[in-house]
Amino acid sequence: MIPAPFDYVAPSSVDEAVQALAAAGEDAKVLAGGQSLLPVLRMRLAAPSTVVDLGKIAELRGVREEEGTLVVGAMTTHYDVQRDPLVAEHAALVKEATDTVADPQVRHRGTFGGSIAHADPAGDLLAPVLALDGVLVIAGPGGRRTMPAAEFFQDYFTTALAPDELLVEVRLPKHTGWRAHYEKFNRVAQAWSMCAVAATVRTEGGVIEEARIALTNMGATPVRATAVERALLGAPANAETIRAAAAHAAEGTSPAPDGNSDVAYRQHLARVLTGRAITAAVG
Known part of the structure; x- marks a missing residue:
């Protein structure tokens, strides 16, 4: 399909881009890489008055x-x-x-x-x-x-x-020296994740000194799995500890059901993938 007509601006600095957005009003859209915006424009799911292209701003x-x-x-x-x-x-x-x-x-x-x-x-x-x-x-x-x-x-x-x-x-x-893993589950290759877990940990002498865990697609925004982090703090980096901590992964989540899964299944995925992500991160 062909996008609806719009004005196009390609500023060369951040200040110029901000000025262009202010002049265009609330109907403007920012074009960065365009991988999300261009399909939306072509399907006319969005019809901005102005598109501000950031591609010429080297400082970004x-x-x-x-x-x-x-x-x-x-x-x-x-x-x-x-x-x-x-x-x-x-x-x-x-x-x-x-x-x-x-x-x-x-x-x-x-x-x-x-x-x-x-x-x-x-x-x-x-x-x-x-x-x-x-x-x-x-x-x-x-x-x-x-x-x-x-x-x-x-x-x-x-x-x-x-x-x-x-x-x-x-x-x-900086998380220098931390080990990390991103565990993702999707129905087909390259599709959006039904659920994914971002895990990074710092271990010393076989003990988990610090952990940072967050979940993808388990709510309207990304979710920090603080209960899992607390359960890992100061614990030995072994399978039993990880399994017990991962059981808390779905706490505080509110995933939306869709054609692929219901809420209970998505929360089950969060627990399973959290265990896998932490296990891979600690090696």
Whole structure:
């Protein structure tokens, strides 16, 4: 199908992009990698007055270290995140999850920030960012502000971004030396996950010193499995401990039933996949 008519703007800086959004009003859409937006436009499920293309803003690309934090630009592609040595060293959970995103074609075009700002609860990158206590940097007419990931995601496809604001970067506290795994269950290859678990742990002497666990597609937003984290804290990294901790994975979740599964099955998946993810992470 052919999209409805719209104005097209391709700014060369963040300030210009913010100005374009402010001028366009609430009907504007931001184009990052376009892997989610373009199909919606073609099916006319959205008819924005203006599309603001971020593709020419070089400052939004790349990964860097800054004061003990890993900073990922919003327009950094999944492909570049996968292969960045800083991500592999300091945020292994993000690399693990990015490896599972769609297919190579999508990973070459799709962007880290675009996926997060899209806020699809079945998206693979929201839960890792939540688990790692990521902080989102947002640019708007009043300047820049920061927000924890736990506050950024508000509902299905809904974030704390105002219509005239942009997500410009994601700041991740370094988890150097932590081991990680992203366990995903889907009906067919490359489909959205029915449920997935992002798990990263720090062990010492066979004991789990710290753990961060978050769930994908188990509610309107990604869900932090805090009960599982508490059960793992200070416990031996063995099968019995992991199984007991994973039994708490579905607590606080509210998955929506669909044509593939009901709530009880999805919660069962959360428990099973959590056990697998932690087991793989601790080796």
